Amino acid sequence: MTIKSMRDALNEALHHEFERDPRVFLIGEDVGGFEKDGQPVEIGGVFGVSKGLYRKYGRKRVIDTPISEAAIIGAASGAALCGMRPIAEIMFADLTAVCFDQIVNQIAKFRYMFGGQCACPVVIRMTTGGGRNAGAQHSQTFYPIFTSFPGLKIAVPSNAYDAKGLLISAIRDEDPVLFFEPKVLYTEKCEVPDEAYAIPFGEAAMPREGEDVTLVAFGQSVNWAVQAADELRKTRGIRCDVIDPRTPSPLDEETILESVAATGRLVVIDESPPRCGLTADIAALVADKGFRDLKAPIKTVTAPHTPVPQARELERAYLPNPRRIIAAVEEVLA
Amino acid sequence: MDHDDLLGAYRRLRLLREFEERTRVEFQTGQIAGFTHLYAGMEAIAVGVCEHLTDEDRIISTHRGHGHCLAKGCDPAAMMLELWGSTDGLCRGKGGTMHIADFSRGMLGANAVVGAGAPIAVGAALASAMTGGTWVAVSFVGDGGTNIGSVYEAMNLAVVLQLPKIFVIEDNGWGEMTPIANATGNRDLAARAAAMGMPAVAVDGVDFFAVHAAAGEAIARARRGGGPSTLVASAPRFYGHHEGDPQLYRSREEIADLRRREDCLPRFIERVTTEGSLTAAELAAVDADIVRIMDDAVAKAKAGPRPVPGDVFDHVYARYR
Ligand SMILES: Cc1ncc(C[n+]2csc(CCOP(=O)(O)OP(=O)(O)O)c2C)c(N)n1
Ligand SMILES: [Mg+2]
Numbered sequence: 205m206t207i208k209s210m211r212d213a214l215n216e217a218l219h220h221e222f223e224r225d226p227r228v229f230l231i232g233e234d235v236g237g238f239e240k241d242g243q244p245v246e247i248g249g250v251f252g253v254s255k256g257l258y259r260k261y262g263r264k265r266v267i268d269t270p271i272s273e274a275a276i277i278g279a280a281s282g283a284a285l286c287g288m289r290p291i292a293e294i295m296f297a298d299l300t301a302v303c304f305d306q307i308v309n310q311i312a313k314f315r316y317m318f319g320g321q322c323a324c325p326v327v328i329r330m331t332t333g334g335g336r337n338a339g340a341q342h343s344q345t346f347y348p349i350f351t352s353f354p355g356l357k358i359a360v361p362s363n364a365y366d367a368k369g370l371l372i373s374a375i376r377d378e379d380p381v382l383f384f385e386p387k388v389l390y391t392e393k394c395e396v397p398d399e400a401y402a403i404p405f406g407e408a409a410m411p412r413e414g415e416d417v418t419l420v421a422f423g424q425s426v427n428w429a430v431q432a433a434d435e436l437r438k439t440r441g442i443r444c445d446v447i448d449p450r451t452p453s454p455l456d457e458e459t460i461l462e463s464v465a466a467t468g469r470l471v472v473i474d475e476s477p478p479r480c481g482l483t484a485d486i487a488a489l490v491a492d493k494g495f496r497d498l499k500a501p502i503k504t505v506t507a508p509h510t511p512v513p514q515a516r517e518l519e520r521a522y523l524p525n526p527r528r529i530i531a532a533v534e535e536v537l538a
Numbered sequence: 539m540d541h542d543d544l545l546g547a548y549r550r551l552r553l554l555r556e557f558e559e560r561t562r563v564e565f566q567t568g569q570i571a572g573f574t575h576l577y578a579g580m581e582a583i584a585v586g587v588c589e590h591l592t593d594e595d596r597i598i599s600t601h602r603g604h605g606h607c608l609a610k611g612c613d614p615a616a617m618m619l620e621l622w623g624s625t626d627g628l629c630r631g632k633g634g635t636m637h638i639a640d641f642s643r644g645m646l647g648a649n650a651v652v653g654a655g656a657p658i659a660v661g662a663a664l665a666s667a668m669t670g671g672t673w674v675a676v677s678f679v680g681d682g683g684t685n686i687g688s689v690y691e692a693m694n695l696a697v698v699l700q701l702p703k704i705f706v707i708e709d710n711g712w713g714e715m716t717p718i719a720n721a722t723g724n725r726d727l728a729a730r731a732a733a734m735g736m737p738a739v740a741v742d743g744v745d746f747f748a749v750h751a752a753a754g755e756a757i758a759r760a761r762r763g764g765g766p767s768t769l770v771a772s773a774p775r776f777y778g779h780h781e782g783d784p785q786l787y788r789s790r791e792e793i794a795d796l797r798r799r800e801d802c803l804p805r806f807i808e809r810v811t812t813e814g815s816l817t818a819a820e821l822a823a824v825d826a827d828i829v830r831i832m833d834d835a836v837a838k839a840k841a842g843p844r845p846v847p848g849d850v851f852d853h854v855y856a857r858y859r
Pocket of ligand 1: 233271295299601602650651652653679680681682683684708710712713779
């Protein structure tokens with residue numbers, strides 16, 4: 205067990221699975237490397253997540269592609285239909301818009317539409333979210349939209365430990381998984397075992413426990429929720445359950461409903477815009493199945509209904525933060 | 539080109555270069571946020587094309603857009619303010635480095651989604667054709683971007699509708715860290731465009747005069763209703779894919795060598811001074827002026843007004859709610 209960054213934890217997961225299963229391969233832009241004067245030059249992904257794979261496995265299993273997202277995802281899904289275990293990388297979640305059809309009309313539907321004849325076990329890895337001033341076309345989350353499609357599984361890790369275990373589960377899963385890596389968390393570190401381990405989908409984590417308020421958060425918002433919970437406990441003696449569902453689909457409804465049954469108060473946090481998103485989804489779940497447990501109206505903390513602005517001050521105003529979460533907790537306790 | 543045209547072209551080339559050199563310095567001081575892609579090395583392409591254009595002509599650029607903006611006449615100070623995220627920036631701090639636009643100059647935006655500009659520029663050309671305009675639309679796309687399918691959808695549509703559209707392909711041999719040989723089956727990018735049914739030529743993008751001549755021909759053809767064309771221009775990228783890219787995939791010597799052999803500015807200078815069309819004194823005066831313009835742009839950017847949180851709601855719709 206050592207302290208590792210999310211980048212290194214993901215990298216280890218890829219190495220474990222490449223070693224374990226010869227059907228696993230990686231395909232995407234800049235994921236591998238190239239030969240120059242007979243020598244390998246490694247790229248290893250623009251965020252460094254796939255480093256070492258090209259050197260070890262070569263172009264046969266670490267396939268650099270043209271900038272052709274629709275072809276990348278189509279090729280991954282076709283290979284998956286024929287027994288391979290592809291991991292496709294799309295550099296930014298925003299760019300899945302270029303291959304949306306391949307994901308939502310094709311991959312998501314094959315098993316069902318063809319009456320269970322086939323599986324399409326493809327993993328699509330991508331960076332997600334704001335915090336790097338990358339502007340309106342490179343900062344969106346996109347995981348809420350995909351969560352709405354039956355047939356797709358969605359994972360959004362919030363720390364290095366979960367990232368490794370969830371990616372291993374994703375690669376071993378029989379169904380397509382969209383795997384969202386919050387780009388600001390690549391350098392965040394925590395204890396990560398050296399060996400391979402799988403974190404089952406549909407099981408929430410609870411980084412903080414408390415009886416006063418339930419906080420449900422996704423991706424990098426989990427860290428803001430934890431900071432808010434720690435601050436509230438320290439300064440006000442308010443105790444929060446912080447729930448990180450880890451996989452918006454399948455969703456661990458039980459953990460959320462049990463927590464709300466105990467606290468009677470719910471704040472849901474996500475950095476995506478508020479409409480048709482995960483915060484509305486969780487609020488609806490609790491309103492539907494846990495209404496009688498509620499002692500106060502549900503509050504959500506989200507980005508505004510706007511594109512992601514670029515300037516530092518504007519992106520800071522756009523993203524949720526611990527201060528806004530604390531204010532929401534105060535409201536549900538008032 | 540007459541004396542004034544030549545001096546104007548030199549001025550623009552130098553402005554594009556200095557803008558990127560200053561952006562690089564300021565980026566390193568932490569002043570500029572976001573993924574910043576510099577155009578240094580490729581200036582002769584943007585300038586060679588845009589010298590033929592008026593404010594009425596439209597262009598759409600790429601993630602590497604600073605050069606296209608300047609070549610199309612965007613104000614360097616207003617651009618620098620945008621890089622700084624100021625409300626006085628061309629996009630009021632909403633866009634930043636990858637999204638600079640100035641619609642008053644016919645600059646319909648840098649675009650961070652590779653290849654996305656080509657179909658949009660077809661629409662601009664369609665508007666020109668539908669309204670009986672004489673203006674043209676130009677999209678820029680990188681060699682890597684030519685592997686996006688919608689670029690060919692755009693080319694085909696422009697051919698079918700015979701639109702006043704020029705596809706400029708900027709071949710710097712790299713898509714991020716991947717060399718073109720690894721990503722593009724047919725290295726003859728002009729042939730790929732020609733296969734869609736339009737005239738397509740490849741020129742040395744380091745040679746301003748070659749770009750200028752070929753672009754002039756394509757643009758004149760589009761203006762007189764002769765339909766779309768493609769211009770492929772090759773030129774090096776002097777810096778990393780984006781600022782902060784350590785460039786482990788190419789050697790320092792390789793980069794230094796490109797600088798020595800494939801720099802459009804010395805090439806331009808040598809030709810005009812050898813011909814005697816511009817004097818060293820004239821060029822030096824331009825250089826000094828550009829330094830002053832860039833000092834002024836950076837000073838303005840540093841002092842620019844900052845956005846306030848409520849600004850996030852501006853410009854989502856014509857009227858919010
Ligand atoms: C659709 C899409 N895919 C991937 C990216 C990430 N990306 C940004 S620039 C770039 C390389 C572009 O190469 P090229 O078109 O040759 O332009 P250059 O950077 O060389 O000027 C990539 C892959 C993107 N922005 N959009
Ligand atoms: Mg390129």
